[in-house]
Amino acid sequence: MSAYTLGPLLYEGKAKRVHATNHDDVVAVEYKDDATAFNALKKAQLAGKGELNCRISALVFERLAARGVPTHYLGVDGSNWMLVRPVRVIPIEVVIRNIAAGSLCKQMPIGAGTPLDPPLLDLYYKDDAFGDPLLTEARLELLGLVSPVQRQAIEDLARLVNRELLELFTEAGLILVDFKIELGLTQSGELVLADEISPDTCRLWDGAVADDQDRILDKDRFRQDLGGVVEAYGQVCKRVQGVCPEPRHYG
Structure with a gap:
């Protein structure tokens, strides 16, 4: 390179x-x-x-x-x-939930920690000014952000990412509760995963810890003022590097 x-x-x-x-x-x-x-x-x-x-x-x-x-x-x-690679980011956040937690439990009568099978996939309009609202099928059609074919491709790719992440984090001794991703189109029109995959965008629990607070290894430590945010991210990094190829250097 x-x-x-x-x-x-x-x-x-x-x-x-x-x-x-x-x-x-x-x-x-x-x-x-x-x-x-x-x-x-x-x-x-x-x-x-x-x-x-x-x-x-x-x-x-x-x-x-x-x-x-x-x-x-x-x-x-x-x-x-x-x-x-530069991409044209699609203004839709895709959220996949494998276990009920966070805002879902405030919006629906589902207890925290409830396994979701199949995983729940939600689409949100990516715009801070509007508070990233949930996109119903009718709202998505009204905004015209993607075609039905593009929407299906987005959901298929997101579910593939979820399957791969579930396997990866399980190998690392972590529980992937939920995550959000952004997708984009390359200059050639290819749909790709963009942005990042990290404890900022994933809800991750230590699979060997039962305590509801001690097991948190993600951004919830910051949201809930639990402390030890960087230490938790460091623990995730240590575990993930044990099951992933070493990052290539560009230059």
Whole structure:
């Protein structure tokens, strides 16, 4: 792979900065130490968080790529930089729930910890200004965000990702409760997994711990003021690197 030169900032989100490079088919993503929750109403700086999320995501992307899952990932450069293919992100967040937790239990009469079989797949309109609302079939059709064929492709890819992640995290001694992903279209029109896979986007429990709070190894530690956020992310990283290929270096 050829070296690259960092270009101007294209976009800055809650947890990452995206830069252009001197290659049209490569963008550079910087993982930040910022922690946010409740649509950025709660914020903090957690030293080391960006580096951990970058490494965890790279490890997971390597594993998924080896299993035939299409992603935007190209490699890493340094501790908190990832190189990816540019994609047109579809403004839909896909959430898959394997176990009932969080907001689902507040919105429906389902007890926390209830296994969901088959896993529940929900689509949300990705827009902070509107609070990322749930998309019903009628709302999705009204907005015209995707065609029925594209929607089916999105759901099929999301379910494939879920199957692969369930296997990966089980091997790592972790329980994948739920997660959210973003998908995008490459310059050639290929549908791929984008953004990141990390404790910021996945709800992960320690499979060997029974206590409802002690087992949490994800962003809920920040949401619920449980402390030990970076330490929990470090534990996830340690376990995931034991079952995933080492991230490739881009440059």
